[in-house]
Amino acid sequence: MTAAYRTQVVGAALLDDARRPTAFLAAQRTYPEELRGLWEFPGGKQEPHESCEQALVRECAEELGVDVELLTEVPGPHAQGWPLKDTAAMRVWTAVASCGEPLPVVGEDHLAVRWLPLDDPAAALALPWIPADLPIVHALLDHLAR
Numbered sequence: 001m002t003a004a005y006r007t008q009v010v011g012a013a014l015l016d017d018a019r020r021p022t023a024f025l026a027a028q029r030t031y032p033e034e035l036r037g038l039w040e041f042p043g044g045k046q047e048p049h050e051s052c053e054q055a056l057v058r059e060c061a062e063e064l065g066v067d068v069e070l071l072t073e074v075p076g077p078h079a080q081g082w083p084l085k086d087t088a089a090m091r092v093w094t095a096v097a098s099c100g101e102p103l104p105v106v107g108e109d110h111l112a113v114r115w116l117p118l119d120d121p122a123a124a125l126a127l128p129w130i131p132a133d134l135p136i137v138h139a140l141l142d143h144l145a146r
């Protein structure tokens, strides 16, 4: 089957706790220039040899230095997830650090990471997100409120 979106991106909504989450992690991009300073879900592009889930675990280890366990997908409107642009879509999973408290490190991909409290959706939504991510943040907050 041919994919509708040529580039499959995967993103993680890293939670502070699996059973009683109080916050999720957002990351501020360093590159490319047009996205610098905007906030996103840590993640990246799926490589040909891996599943989306494998790609996301790899990206979290590379970008944040955190081994993650994926929890549930935040389903988007398309089988490939959430459209980002004509050629790319992103699947998003909630996740937690595999061993205890996640202490993400800020690597080359990010200027900063920030825990966003789930009980203050307005503050989370007020960050300058990559515009395509805003519906995903809304859906995540709904997903976790259930």
Ligand SMILES: Nc1nc2c([nH]c(=O)n2[C@H]2C[C@H](O)[C@@H](COP(=O)(O)OP(=O)(O)OP(=O)(O)O)O2)c(=O)[nH]1
Binding pocket: 009, 010, 011, 039, 040, 041, 042, 043, 044, 045, 046, 084, 088, 090, 130, 132, 133
């Ligand atoms: N990781 C991530 N990428 C996003 C989000 N929203 C969004 O539009 N994107 C876009 C930005 C990029 O064009 C693309 C993902 O590329 P990336 O640069 O994060 O992927 P990568 O780490 O595999 O990149 P690279 O090796 O090619 O530099 O998806 C998001 O929330 N997280």
